[in-house]
Amino acid sequence: MLSAAAPPGAPESVGSPLLWAISIAVLLGLLVMDFAVTRRPHEVKLGEAVGWSVFYVVLPVLFGLWLWVDYGGTQSLEFFTGYLVEKSLSVDNLFVFMLLLTAFAVPEALQQRALLYGIVGALVLRGVFIALGAAILQAGTWAFLLFGAILVVTAVKILKDEVRGRGHEGPDISEMRSVRLLRRLMPVTDDYRGSRLTVQEGGRRMLTPFAVVVVAIFATDVVFAVDSVPAVYGITEDPYLVFTTNAFALLGLRALYFVLRSTLRKLAHLNYGLAIILALIGVKLVLHWAHGIWPSVPEIPTLVSLLAIVAILATVTLTSIYARRRREDETVEK
Numbered sequence: 001m002l003s004a005a006a007p008p009g010a011p012e013s014v015g016s017p018l019l020w021a022i023s024i025a026v027l028l029g030l031l032v033m034d035f036a037v038t039r040r041p042h043e044v045k046l047g048e049a050v051g052w053s054v055f056y057v058v059l060p061v062l063f064g065l066w067l068w069v070d071y072g073g074t075q076s077l078e079f080f081t082g083y084l085v086e087k088s089l090s091v092d093n094l095f096v097f098m099l100l101l102t103a104f105a106v107p108e109a110l111q112q113r114a115l116l117y118g119i120v121g122a123l124v125l126r127g128v129f130i131a132l133g134a135a136i137l138q139a140g141t142w143a144f145l146l147f148g149a150i151l152v153v154t155a156v157k158i159l160k161d162e163v164r165g166r167g168h169e170g171p172d173i174s175e176m177r178s179v180r181l182l183r184r185l186m187p188v189t190d191d192y193r194g195s196r197l198t199v200q201e202g203g204r205r206m207l208t209p210f211a212v213v214v215v216a217i218f219a220t221d222v223v224f225a226v227d228s229v230p231a232v233y234g235i236t237e238d239p240y241l242v243f244t245t246n247a248f249a250l251l252g253l254r255a256l257y258f259v260l261r262s263t264l265r266k267l268a269h270l271n272y273g274l275a276i277i278l279a280l281i282g283v284k285l286v287l288h289w290a291h292g293i294w295p296s297v298p299e300i301p302t303l304v305s306l307l308a309i310v311a312i313l314a315t316v317t318l319t320s321i322y323a324r325r326r327r328e329d330e331t332v333e334k
Contacts, residue, residue, distance in 0.1 A: 014067065014075055014240045023240075027123070027247055034116055034254065041109035041195055049258035056252025063244065074302075078236035079245060081306040085231050086249035088277060088313060091270065093122075093224050094257050097217060104213045106192075113195045114210065115254045118217035125221050126246040129229040134239040144289035147230035151282030154227050158275040182207065182215050227278065234281035234288075235302060268323055273316030277309055 060083050068076035097118060101111050136143040182188075186198075188207045193199050197211040232242050284305060290297040 014071055014238055020240065023244065023247075027251075030251055031116075031120060031123075034119075034251075038113045038116055038195075038254075041107075041113060043108045044112055044255075044258040046259065049255045052255030053252055053259050056248070056255060059251075060244075060248035063248065075236075075238070075241065077302050077306065078238070079241050081302055081309070082232040082235040082241060082245035083248055084306065084309055084313075085235060085277065085281065086228060086245045088274060088309070089224065089228050089231065090249050090253055090256075091260070091267075093220075094253060094260065095270075096220050096224075097253075097257065100213065100216050100220070104209060104216070106210070106213055110192065110195055110210060112254055112258070114213050114217065115257055117214045118221060119250050119253050121214075121218040122221040122224065122250050123247060125225040126229060126250070127243070129225045130239055130242050130246070133229050133233050133242070137233070137237060141289050141292045144285045144292075147233055148282040148285030148289065150230050151227070151234065151278045151285065155275040155279035155282065158271050158278070162271050162275070182212060188212060230285075231278060231281050234285045235305065267317065267320045269316040269320045273312045276312050280305065280308060280312075 060079075064076050064080050064083070067079055097115060101114060106114055133143075133147075136146070186205065186207045188209060188211075189199060189201065192210055193208045195210060196208055197214065199206055199208060228246065229242065232245050235245075236242060280300075284300040287297060287299050291299050
């Protein structure tokens, strides 16, 4: 199982082999349940989406409280902070999923199954990146500098895209290498065939547009994993907590999408907030690296990070609402 050697004075590592096994078993059970729920394609009503969203918010809250009781406040605080970071980044992930589903004209009844495939792909990729991250951290403290640089560069890129008005354009599907390669390897049917990925037609095996959608979502999952895993390693060095924050944040995405899809477009300033959060965590990682070399260099406490993240998210939400109302008022006046 994943484990990282904790430095002297570091909090107790949470992830015992038994706990890893139990957690992975619960995760697989939840995924099986989600696949059972989406087995029959149907249009998701708001009430159903809200119910599942509440369920997937209560789970991490209970888990965080259990951490507090069994391991202490430090691990619990790190989990809640990491979960908030991952949940914030996952909202941006949802926006890209929304653009992909719209671009491919995915039928309403098939959208939740497409999202579920995307979540499974994201979980697998996060697992790979978490393992790589743990191995890199064991190689030396320079890894904190590397992770910090990745996050700061990403933050700068997001800000540049927002300033240029390209922050919410989404990927150009026609230029995605994975999609182009898929279409070269196998023919694609002109219409959807339910949630089937392939069909036998005219004596040959063909892909459906649904399979192309799934591949496109997987391709975007790679990009999000590159940013997400270093971000949560900036909160905690415990691979188990990194894994659980990612798992809990991703599990509720399918339901959250149907709750927020009309709201996502209204959060015009979301990417500014995410850029600031990534830059903050990047600086936190760099300071952590520098503190290990020069003890006089201050570090950013996890509690300060949590309060700052909450304040940033609240601010961009309020400014987005204000900007939207102002545009609506200007439209009415004209």
